[in-house]
Amino acid sequence: MNACILAVGSEMLTPFRVDTNSLTVTEQLNAIGYDVRLKAVVADDADELARVVDGALAWADLIVITGGLGPTEDDVTRDAVARALGTPLDIDERIVDRIKERFARRGLTMAAINRRQAMVPRGATVLENPNGTAPGLWLERGGTAIVILPGPPREMTPMLEAVIRERLAPRTAGAGLFRRVLKITGRSESDVDAHAQPIYGRWLSQPVPISTTILVALGQTELHLTARASNRADADVALDAAVRELQDAFGPAVYSVDGRPLEAVVGALLRERGLTIATAESCTGGLLASRLTDVPGSSDYVERGVVCYSNRAKTELVGVPEPLIAEHGAVSEPVALAMAEGIRSRSGANIGIGITGIAGPGGGTAQKPVGTVVAAVVVEGETRVRTFQFIGPREMVKFQAAQAAMNMLRLMLLKTER
Amino acid sequence: MNACILAVGSEMLTPFRVDTNSLTVTEQLNAIGYDVRLKAVVADDADELARVVDGALAWADLIVITGGLGPTEDDVTRDAVARALGTPLDIDERIVDRIKERFARRGLTMAAINRRQAMVPRGATVLENPNGTAPGLWLERGGTAIVILPGPPREMTPMLEAVIRERLAPRTAGAGLFRRVLKITGRSESDVDAHAQPIYGRWLSQPVPISTTILVALGQTELHLTARASNRADADVALDAAVRELQDAFGPAVYSVDGRPLEAVVGALLRERGLTIATAESCTGGLLASRLTDVPGSSDYVERGVVCYSNRAKTELVGVPEPLIAEHGAVSEPVALAMAEGIRSRSGANIGIGITGIAGPGGGTAQKPVGTVVAAVVVEGETRVRTFQFIGPREMVKFQAAQAAMNMLRLMLLKTER
Numbered sequence: 114m115n116a117c118i119l120a121v122g123s124e125m126l127t128p129f130r131v132d133t134n135s136l137t138v139t140e141q142l143n144a145i146g147y148d149v150r151l152k153a154v155v156a157d158d159a160d161e162l163a164r165v166v167d168g169a170l171a172w173a174d175l176i177v178i179t180g181g182l183g184p185t186e187d188d189v190t191r192d193a194v195a196r197a198l199g200t201p202l203d204i205d206e207r208i209v210d211r212i213k214e215r216f217a218r219r220g221l222t223m224a225a226i227n228r229r230q231a232m233v234p235r236g237a238t239v240l241e242n243p244n245g246t247a248p249g250l251w252l253e254r255g256g257t258a259i260v261i262l263p264g265p266p267r268e269m270t271p272m273l274e275a276v277i278r279e280r281l282a283p284r285t286a287g288a289g290l291f292r293r294v295l296k297i298t299g300r301s302e303s304d305v306d307a308h309a310q311p312i313y314g315r316w317l318s319q320p321v322p323i324s325t326t327i328l329v330a331l332g333q334t335e336l337h338l339t340a341r342a343s344n345r346a347d348a349d350v351a352l353d354a355a356v357r358e359l360q361d362a363f364g365p366a367v368y369s370v371d372g373r374p375l376e377a378v379v380g381a382l383l384r385e386r387g388l389t390i391a392t393a394e395s396c397t398g399g400l401l402a403s404r405l406t407d408v409p410g411s412s413d414y415v416e417r418g419v420v421c422y423s424n425r426a427k428t429e430l431v432g433v434p435e436p437l438i439a440e441h442g443a444v445s446e447p448v449a450l451a452m453a454e455g456i457r458s459r460s461g462a463n464i465g466i467g468i469t470g471i472a473g474p475g476g477g478t479a480q481k482p483v484g485t486v487v488a489a490v491v492v493e494g495e496t497r498v499r500t501f502q503f504i505g506p507r508e509m510v511k512f513q514a515a516q517a518a519m520n521m522l523r524l525m526l527l528k529t530e531r
Numbered sequence: 532m533n534a535c536i537l538a539v540g541s542e543m544l545t546p547f548r549v550d551t552n553s554l555t556v557t558e559q560l561n562a563i564g565y566d567v568r569l570k571a572v573v574a575d576d577a578d579e580l581a582r583v584v585d586g587a588l589a590w591a592d593l594i595v596i597t598g599g600l601g602p603t604e605d606d607v608t609r610d611a612v613a614r615a616l617g618t619p620l621d622i623d624e625r626i627v628d629r630i631k632e633r634f635a636r637r638g639l640t641m642a643a644i645n646r647r648q649a650m651v652p653r654g655a656t657v658l659e660n661p662n663g664t665a666p667g668l669w670l671e672r673g674g675t676a677i678v679i680l681p682g683p684p685r686e687m688t689p690m691l692e693a694v695i696r697e698r699l700a701p702r703t704a705g706a707g708l709f710r711r712v713l714k715i716t717g718r719s720e721s722d723v724d725a726h727a728q729p730i731y732g733r734w735l736s737q738p739v740p741i742s743t744t745i746l747v748a749l750g751q752t753e754l755h756l757t758a759r760a761s762n763r764a765d766a767d768v769a770l771d772a773a774v775r776e777l778q779d780a781f782g783p784a785v786y787s788v789d790g791r792p793l794e795a796v797v798g799a800l801l802r803e804r805g806l807t808i809a810t811a812e813s814c815t816g817g818l819l820a821s822r823l824t825d826v827p828g829s830s831d832y833v834e835r836g837v838v839c840y841s842n843r844a845k846t847e848l849v850g851v852p853e854p855l856i857a858e859h860g861a862v863s864e865p866v867a868l869a870m871a872e873g874i875r876s877r878s879g880a881n882i883g884i885g886i887t888g889i890a891g892p893g894g895g896t897a898q899k900p901v902g903t904v905v906a907a908v909v910v911e912g913e914t915r916v917r918t919f920q921f922i923g924p925r926e927m928v929k930f931q932a933a934q935a936a937m938n939m940l941r942l943m944l945l946k947t948e949r
Contacts, residue, residue, distance in 0.1 A: 126567045131554065152544060154571070156569065328542070398820050398824025398836075402817030403929070406816025407925065416840065417837065417839055418840070419848070420820045422834060423830075430835060430837070460844070473827070
């Protein structure tokens with residue numbers, strides 16, 4: 114079953130914005146077996162939208178259109194679809210009444226312009242919008258279903274879920290595409306691909322075939338596995354086996370098999386073991402603490418953090434001896450270790466992390482170029498320190514440094530149990 | 532001049548990835564006067580891509596296609612364009628030689644499969660790719676120019692710039708779309724729109740017309756002004772006047788007229804005035820310090836930060852008296868003030884900021900629901916404290932809290948001069 118997703122709105126054709134509704138729509142359609150073959154952003158222009166809809170009618174089993182249902186002249190979706198189908202538009206007085214009621218509940222009178230939102234291509238079924246004035250529409254033409262939804266995600270998402278449950282899922286009889294995302298950190302993309310390819314290469318010819326895509330994100334490599342199966346249970350069996358094969362191949366480098374970010378994985382390990390953590394950051398400037406505290410409930414294990422950007426702060430906040438900085442430089446393994454040990458002992462937390470480095474663009478030297486980062490982790494009695502060389506601009510260096518430090522901690526925590 | 536942008540690649544039709552090349556292409560095309568009317572992501576399928584290209588040939592002055600130029604069977608762009616134009620594909624032996632050379636420089640032999648990358652629709656001009664094996668292609672058919680570029684941004688961007696400079700800009704004779712982005716914080720979207728609409732409504736009928744779009748981003752509202760002019764000088768005159776009108780209307784609520792984020796604007800004010808800053812964060816967990824240190828050179832004015840997540844850390848790190856927390860609660864104006872004053876005096880910085888709040892999802896009460904945030908700023912002698920009520924999930928509350936605290940500081944710094 115082939116689907117086409119159209120987002121209507123000239124603002125998404127500027128350099129500043131992307132259409133993100135289509136990601137939600139894709140995920141939901143994939144889950145009931147639709148393959149999205151084309152997605153497009155179309156200007157607020159009835160002729161152009163009608164032309165694109167007309168083109169998609171020739172091949173798509175389903176066309177989902179979001180946006181362009183507001184009350185202004187710029188909102189062309191109703192017109193364009195009616196034109197593509199060669200159907201007149203009628204005013205649906207029940208919709209007018211509902212919009213009037215909606216305004217009345219807030220003590221307002223409906224403006225005349227809102228009557229446009231009650232225009233319906235003849236033959237369409239109206240889809241209720243519990244969160245806004247613009248109703249959605251359902252139409253069929255030949256073998257193609259057309260679903261029209263408003264643009265704001267808060268309105269679009271629940272309406273999409275309803276139309277999938279009530280109208281689309283029954284057509285696809287449970288077959289679908291089911292996905293897993295494995296996240297790997299601490300190994301290069303080419304290394305990951307070289308070791309993964311011989312494994313996932315075999316999956317395509319299984320009874321439940323799985324296709325695999327490798328995506329490189331900052332500080333991690335992702336393996337996206339997509340199984341095509343007639344039901345979720347069959348897909349789960351195949352995907353579970355595939356995930357286990359990759360976990361055997363990559364061992365603890367796989368940090369997530371359910372899409373969770375590294376800070377959530379590390380947080381869960383800390384929670385399970387009843388450990389608390391304190392951080393001392395220089396070049397990451399608080400990003401490590403901020404990522405750790407992005408996880409709901411992290412106040413249970415994040416005791417404190419310090420950002421000791423100046424050398425004076427390193428001495429005052431975590432007790433790094435001035436002569437140590439003078440001898441080795443602020444970006445050095447002895448200083449990172451002193452930061453980790455200092456914040457751990459002063460805070461009384463079980464774990465201390467120290468990060469110091471050169472995020473750039475200034476401050477690099479021949480010995481310590483921009484991107485040099487030293488991370489130290491102290492977990493109760495055990496201590497580890499590593500020097501990394503990251504590439505990219507300032508914010509990328511900060512992210513990779515926080516990622517590497519969290520991964521060092523993760524590997525230490527896993528080892529304490531195994 | 533109407534343009535269509537096509538991104539080829541099934542991986543961009545999953546729920547995990549968006550096409551971002553089209554933003555770069557849009558920006559560059561707008562600057563030379565092309566209006567992007569449609570952009571689409573097409574699967575790796577020659578039939579479908581050929582159909583979309585064929586549709587765009589009917590109306591577009593320019594079609595830019597990115598991706599699908601690799602050496603594998605999945606790379607269908609060359610085939611699809613040849614099919615849409617009804618043109619055969621020939622092997623260009625000069626391209627084969629260049630690819631061989633490229634491999635040889637790295638001590639490798641070209642694989643036979645790479646010959647596919649030397650296939651050229653008859654009549655096409657080859658566009659050099661200095662950063663990869665896949666050359667680009669330039670074709671014309673009727674009134675439509677077709678530009679085909681490889682997908683990786685590192686390869687695509689310089690090739691796009693060259694083709695714009697050498698082939699497209701000369702056609703448009705300097706006319707173009709020119710943009711400014713104003714960023715406003717501390718006022719609601721509807722408030723901004725109500726005050727801005729009477730102003731920007733007049734600009735459409737000027738000799739150099741300016742269209743305006745309001746975009747709501749987290750913690751800020753953006754006004755995007757687009758002028759259509761025959762040259763940059765005329766556009767600059769009109770846009771400068773428009774920006775001044777909005778600055779007069781909104782005063783210091785406009786924090787940026789050149790796209791800079793708030794942390795860069797605040798950083799520049801600190802640098803100009805020779806002031807240093809130290810932060811004490813609870814609910815933002817280090818995000819404020821991290822954003823301040825995202826700005827290159829921020830080590831000149833960021834002295835230190837502390838993340839005092841636990842009450843004990845608030846007392847130990849910034850000297851908040853325990854009885855103050857017991858009496859007012861950790862999320863209270865007296866505690867935020869004590870944090871700001873404590874970090875300022877302990878660090879010796881000129882400025883101290885304290886933030887405490889409830890980021891959620893847990894921890895809210897009837898008196899202090901999730902999203903309650905108190906920020907305090909101490910600038911040498913002057914002190915301000917405010918309580919905010921933010922909405923959204925944890926990460927959104929954190930971002931808005933950091934944004935609000937930076938804006939309080941910005942307004943205090945501006946006032947010290949005026």
